[in-house]
Structures are given as structure tokens and as C-alpha cells.
Amino acid sequence: MELSKFFKPWISDVSPYIPGKMSEGFIKLASNENDYGPSEKVIAAIKDKAGDIFRYPYKDELVKEKISKYCGNLIKPENIILGNGSDELIELIIKIFQSPYMGFYPSFVEYNRVSKIFNEIYYEIPLNDDFTFNCEKFINDEKFEKARVVFLCSPNNPTGGIIDRRDIEKILKFNKVVVVDEAYYEFSNLTSLDLTGEYENLIVLRTMAKAFGIAGLRMGYGIANKEIIKFLHKVKPPFNVNCLAQEAALAALDDIAFMKQNVEKVLNSRKILGDILSRKFKVFESYTNFLFIDVSPYTAKEFFEDLYEKKIIVRPFGKLDGFKGEYIRITVGTEKENEILTDAIEGIF
Numbered sequence: 001m002e003l004s005k006f007f008k009p010w011i012s013d014v015s016p017y018i019p020g021k022m023s024e025g026f027i028k029l030a031s032n033e034n035d036y037g038p039s040e041k042v043i044a045a046i047k048d049k050a051g052d053i054f055r056y057p058y059k060d061e062l063v064k065e066k067i068s069k070y071c072g073n074l075i076k077p078e079n080i081i082l083g084n085g086s087d088e089l090i091e092l093i094i095k096i097f098q099s100p101y102m103g104f105y106p107s108f109v110e111y112n113r114v115s116k117i118f119n120e121i122y123y124e125i126p127l128n129d130d131f132t133f134n135c136e137k138f139i140n141d142e143k144f145e146k147a148r149v150v151f152l153c154s155p156n157n158p159t160g161g162i163i164d165r166r167d168i169e170k171i172l173k174f175n176k177v178v179v180v181d182e183a184y185y186e187f188s189n190l191t192s193l194d195l196t197g198e199y200e201n202l203i204v205l206r207t208m209a210k211a212f213g214i215a216g217l218r219m220g221y222g223i224a225n226k227e228i229i230k231f232l233h234k235v236k237p238p239f240n241v242n243c244l245a246q247e248a249a250l251a252a253l254d255d256i257a258f259m260k261q262n263v264e265k266v267l268n269s270r271k272i273l274g275d276i277l278s279r280k281f282k283v284f285e286s287y288t289n290f291l292f293i294d295v296s297p298y299t300a301k302e303f304f305e306d307l308y309e310k311k312i313i314v315r316p317f318g319k320l321d322g323f324k325g326e327y328i329r330i331t332v333g334t335e336k337e338n339e340i341l342t343d344a345i346e347g348i349f
Helices: 009-013 040-052 060-070 085-096 110-117 135-140 142-146 165-172 193-197 226-235 243-252 256-277 300-308 335-348
Strands: 080-083 101-105 122-126 149-153 177-181 202-207 220-223 290-294 315-318 327-331
Touching: 009 110, 040 243, 060 080, 060 243, 080 085, 080 226, 085 110, 085 149, 085 177, 085 202, 085 220, 085 226, 101 110, 110 122, 122 142, 135 142, 135 165, 149 165, 165 177, 165 193, 193 202, 256 290, 256 335, 300 315, 300 327, 300 335
Parallel strands: 101 122, 101 149, 149 177, 177 202
Antiparallel strands: 080 220, 202 220, 290 327, 315 327
16 A cells, blocks of 8 residues: 555645653753652642543643732733643644744744644745844844745744844734744743733743643643634644643642742853853853853764763754754753763863
8 A cells, every 4th residue: 555645745845743761760951841840739630530530621721720829910811721741832823823824943843843734835034144133134134024924933042042022012012913932931931921912913832841840741831822722722632731731731830939949050050050061161141041152163963972872861953943052951950960061061171
């Protein structure tokens, strides 16, 4: 049987998402997880509700209420949609809005990848050589005029930089849907959330995978005006957020102090780690829980493999089209993990 004739032809050009490598007994600093882990309240809630997994999830509205409160009541529950990670919300956005879509490069690969899955057009405009965002270059590109939806990852993965709020507002004033991905909001404390009441074309995406330490349960949320939320719900799968993820989110949002305490530890460690790494390599300014580094004259592959031998896993990017350098992304781990990492780097490079 010739199966190839049944596949949608454009799927051949889609690259599967490859997660950061994981090996038991290794220190994993590859996927921007929070290695301090979740609150004890989260663990207790999951254990307590584990026997309820025979029921379909039913606490979406409670989670939305908690998120609304966490956001300082700037937005109402009716302006929130929950997703199986913010990745799913990106897919829902691409399902309901017409292309072309547009973003900058390098950025989160899912915007481009999901567009390809749906056989839609996605344009990319390169960042500056130092990975900063050039708004004038972006909006004056002819592709910007064609785009209907703009994806702005701020803080940006994998580079760690931000887009100035004035630039976000400038882009919002054009007749386009603007998606601001704030997956790393808690580490930057910079947000466009308050602009959702002023701009009906704004969608803000967030996740509880990073700062709240529940990446394995996949809890993301989107914030927008009611009309957009209504259309997103039309294409959302039923029961897309599982019941234990709901319980974990509710418990995590009941222990904001724990999250903030860990964020503070990460920020302090990021400064120390960045200072140490910058003695040998070019480290880019970060507003996230990771560092983006040009490890030249070593290759990213060499850097990765040498650390892997020391049972430390980082994320190699290698060369990026249009940019000079060999790039690695390193998650800021616990204080102990960072000490082991820096000792290894000092010993190898």
C-alpha cells in the first residue's frame, strides 16, 4: 500500500518539535523548567484528587477565577481561555484567524511550525545582530503590510530579550491581531496585560510551566476580548485541560509567595551565572529563567557534548541563519545545579 499518497502533501515539510534531551541522573538545564519544582500545596492537591480521575475535568471556571485574581482583577474570567500549555493556544489562534501570520527570527518555533501544519503562510523578520528587536524595520517590511496576525514573544525564547512596550503599542495601532507571548512574564515583571482593555486586537498568552513549576501538567492561558475568546472556544477540544492540571493550577495560585520566592532565587542565580559565563563567552541580556550564549570559538555541539560527559544537559542551537556565532541556551537551575555547571565549565573551557 502506497501510504504517501494519502498524506497531506505539505506535511512533508513540517519538522517535528524536538524537546530538550533528558537522561536519568543528569542535571537538565535544557527546557527552561523551574528546577525548584512546584509548591507542596500542588503535590498535596494532586495526591488528594488522584482518585477523581475517572471524571471529566470540570473546574475550568474556578481556575479562570483564580487567574483573574492573580492578574489583579485587571481582566474578568470571561476574558480567559485555558489551554493544554500555551502551545495549544497558539494552535487555536491559527485555527480561527486568517493568514498570513508574522513574527521575528529567532523566536519560539511553534508559531512557524503550527502555521506549516495548517498549510498557512508565516513570515519572519530577523532581529538585529545583537538579537534586539527593531520595530521600525519590522513594521516597514512589506511582509508586515500583508500580515493579519503578528506574534511577539516577549520575553523572547530563545534569546531572552524583550520588546519595548511602546513598540508593542505601535504595532497594536495597525489593523492586525497581535499576540504577545508572555511565557516568561514572572521573570521580567513586564506585561501588556493591561492593554487588553484598550486594544480589542490584543491577545496575551501565559503559562504556568515556568515560574509555577508545573510544566509536566501543561497549563497555559490566554487573555483577550470576549469576541476572540468566544471564537477560540469554538475550536477548542473538549476537556483540553486535564483534571489534575486544574487542581495543580488552583493550588499553585494559592501559594503565590512560594512562586515569587523561587523566581527571586532564579533571578539572583541568573546574575551570578551570567557574570561567570561572560568571562569566557558572549552572554545576551536575559529577562527570563535562561541565558542565551554564543560559545564561539567552540561549536554548540562541542559545548553540549563536553557538558553531557559531565552529566549536564543544555540546549544547543548551533548556527542561526543570518547570524554569526554558535549558540547555546542554558536554563538557570537551582543554586547547587548552577555551582556544578560553573565548576564544569571552568574545568573544560
